[in-house]
Amino acid sequence: MSSDAGADVDILIVGAGVTGIYQLYLAREAGYSVQLVEQGSGVGGTWYWNRYPGSRYDSESYTYGYFFSEELFKEWEWSEHFAGQPENERYFNRVVDKFDLRRLIRFNTTVTSAVWDETSGTWRVTAQDGYTARARYLVAATGVLSVPFYPNVPGRESFRGEAYHTGLWPDAEVDFTGKRVAVIGTGSSGVQVIPIVAPVASSVTVYQRTPNWVTPLHNRPITPQEQAELKADFEKIRDTVGKSPSGFLHQHSDKSTFEDSPEERQAFYERVWQLGGFGKIISNYRDMTLNPAANAEWSRFVAGKIRAVVKDPATAEKLIPKDHGYAGKRPPYGTGYFEAYNRPNVSLVDLNETPITAVTETGIETAAGLQEFDIIVWATGFDFGTGALRRLGVVGRDGLPLKDYWADGPLTYLGIMTHGFPNFFFPGGPHGAAGNNPRYNGDQSDFVAELLDFAREHGHRVIEAPKALEVEWTAMVNDAAITMSPFNEQSYFFGANIPGKAKAFLLNSLGRPKLLQMMEIAVKSDYAGFFPGPDGAPGPDGAEAQGISK
Numbered sequence: 001m002s003s004d005a006g007a008d009v010d011i012l013i014v015g016a017g018v019t020g021i022y023q024l025y026l027a028r029e030a031g032y033s034v035q036l037v038e039q040g041s042g043v044g045g046t047w048y049w050n051r052y053p054g055s056r057y058d059s060e061s062y063t064y065g066y067f068f069s070e071e072l073f074k075e076w077e078w079s080e081h082f083a084g085q086p087e088n089e090r091y092f093n094r095v096v097d098k099f100d101l102r103r104l105i106r107f108n109t110t111v112t113s114a115v116w117d118e119t120s121g122t123w124r125v126t127a128q129d130g131y132t133a134r135a136r137y138l139v140a141a142t143g144v145l146s147v148p149f150y151p152n153v154p155g156r157e158s159f160r161g162e163a164y165h166t167g168l169w170p171d172a173e174v175d176f177t178g179k180r181v182a183v184i185g186t187g188s189s190g191v192q193v194i195p196i197v198a199p200v201a202s203s204v205t206v207y208q209r210t211p212n213w214v215t216p217l218h219n220r221p222i223t224p225q226e227q228a229e230l231k232a233d234f235e236k237i238r239d240t241v242g243k244s245p246s247g248f249l250h251q252h253s254d255k256s257t258f259e260d261s262p263e264e265r266q267a268f269y270e271r272v273w274q275l276g277g278f279g280k281i282i283s284n285y286r287d288m289t290l291n292p293a294a295n296a297e298w299s300r301f302v303a304g305k306i307r308a309v310v311k312d313p314a315t316a317e318k319l320i321p322k323d324h325g326y327a328g329k330r331p332p333y334g335t336g337y338f339e340a341y342n343r344p345n346v347s348l349v350d351l352n353e354t355p356i357t358a359v360t361e362t363g364i365e366t367a368a369g370l371q372e373f374d375i376i377v378w379a380t381g382f383d384f385g386t387g388a389l390r391r392l393g394v395v396g397r398d399g400l401p402l403k404d405y406w407a408d409g410p411l412t413y414l415g416i417m418t419h420g421f422p423n424f425f426f427p428g429g430p431h432g433a434a435g436n437n438p439r440y441n442g443d444q445s446d447f448v449a450e451l452l453d454f455a456r457e458h459g460h461r462v463i464e465a466p467k468a469l470e471v472e473w474t475a476m477v478n479d480a481a482i483t484m485s486p487f488n489e490q491s492y493f494f495g496a497n498i499p500g501k502a503k504a505f506l507l508n509s510l511g512r513p514k515l516l517q518m519m520e521i522a523v524k525s526d527y528a529g530f531f532p533g534p535d536g537a538p539g540p541d542g543a544e545a546q547g548i549s550k
């Protein structure tokens with residue numbers, strides 16, 4: 001495959017992150033002509049763009065990587081249980097080279113439009129640099145956390161020092177030594193960057209709007225013995241994460257909070273506290289995220305841990321969330337985060353007391369006055385879920401832009417397809433995942449690959465999610481988001497971080513078992529309703545054929 005303009009392929013994939021690379025591998029293995037276009041100049045997606053100091057997995061490294069190749073799993077040795085960005089980026093580079101995928105990737109290609117052509121049954125794709133492609137199938141593996149968000153603060157562009165967004169971090173090293181640094185935002189990225197910068201900067205001022213429930217990541221090197229065990233346990237690990245509702249290795253607990261006495265509970269919490277990363281949610285009492293009293297109990301425990309670390313009581317109180325319980329927002333996992341506030345050169349600005357009024361040429365102005373900086377780090381997050389898809393310029397049947405179809409929030413079938421946009425798939429997109437992302441996204445990529453194979457085998461050239469199934473899945477996701485999930489409506493899970501964005505749930509609130517069950521139903525029904533007639537008329541009602549909406 002050349003990377004010249006004018007590609008004509010079976011499948012065009014957008015995005016060389018964890019999902020796109022896997023979809024590319026599957027497509028090439030299945031014998032399709034395929035090209036992947038990527039906005040960056042390298043592979044890795046999240047692990048290409050988010051190269052800020054401290055950036056690392058908070059899924060265990062060996063559960064985040066791929067399982068399609070035992071050889072790859074066994075030859076790649078992660079150095080830490082939660083590997084850092086440079087290593088993660090190296091891993092994805094190794095994968096594309098090992099499986100000879102790089103020559104199928106065109107870098108520095110920013111897709112600006114993708115228009116469905118009804119007559120030829122293909123997508124016409126255009127990129128910023130003039131590249132064009134025609135593809136029967138379009139797979140947008142553009143990720144859910146890939147469009148960085150800058151708050152609209154007056155004067156942001158006028159700052160004369162250095163300014164960086166964590167999600168657009170430069171390749172060249174940023175030297176914080178002896179610098180006056182501002183960090184705006186205390187989500188996962190801010191929490192990772194602050195303790196790394198604090199020991200070298202002359203000062204770090206953290207601008208916090210909402211505190212988060214940060215708990216220890218408990219990262220550590222993988223010992224040679226653990227390395228040998230990981231290799232020996234390949235099948236067991238693959239099968240465990242393959243079956244896990246969350247896609248992790250952590251064991252789910254079958255106990256409820258108030259079954260235990262207060263003493264037993266305290267001892268249980270202490271054990272859970274010692275678990276790595278998401279173990280604190282998954283292996284916690286099974287009602288921790290669902291029963292408000294249970295959630296408050298665990299949140300109180302975590303608040304106690306924060307108070308025990310942060311020496312200044314007033315600062316500690318500001319760092320303890322009051323507006324949401326544990327897991328109401330995506331909890332960050334940190335290393336030395338609260339400890340950083342005990343350093344004399346780290347200070348906390350509570351934006352609820354003193355909001356930012358402007359960025360000036362020299363610093364940040366709040367209601368309390370101007371503070372001057374050499375470097376501003378914007379750790380202010382992303383246009384989650386739909387941000388990238390809405391910017392791709394996707395136009396479906398009858399000239400309908402995807403951003404208009406989704407004006408009130410995404411409408412999806414299994415977080416993979418949307419009605420009126422034939423031959424278009426977005427594994428790893430909104431409504432798709434809520435756990436260890438690569439495992440959910442891998443399920444979705446497998447589903448797409450099998451669906452394409454089925455269509456090829458049976459001579460179908462057009463695939464479209466039945467409207468009824470899209471309505472069904474979207475309603476189920478939205479209902480469960482309100483009734484069954486702990487998520488706070490002020491979180492990015494609902495798009496609340498982006499001014500003017502429609503409030504709609506953007507994760508998969510139903511979990512992985514439901515996703516897999518629905519996929520299986522579709523497969524067993526031979527994808528009833530997915531193949532419109534020759535005149536473009538919709539196929540039989542998929543919901544009815546699959547007996548789902550009952």
Ligand code: NA7
Pocket residue numbers: 145151152166184185186187188189190191207208209210330351379380381382492497
């Ligand atoms: P997050 O988790 O969305 O965090 C963004 C942070 O930026 C959060 O503390 C926000 O406060 C803050 N923010 C956003 N807008 C503003 C304004 N206008 N003023 C001040 N502060 C603001 O993004 P991350 O990059 O940290 O993490 C993203 C994902 O990466 C994470 O979920 C993991 O999957 C890895 P808020 O809470 O909105 O008040």
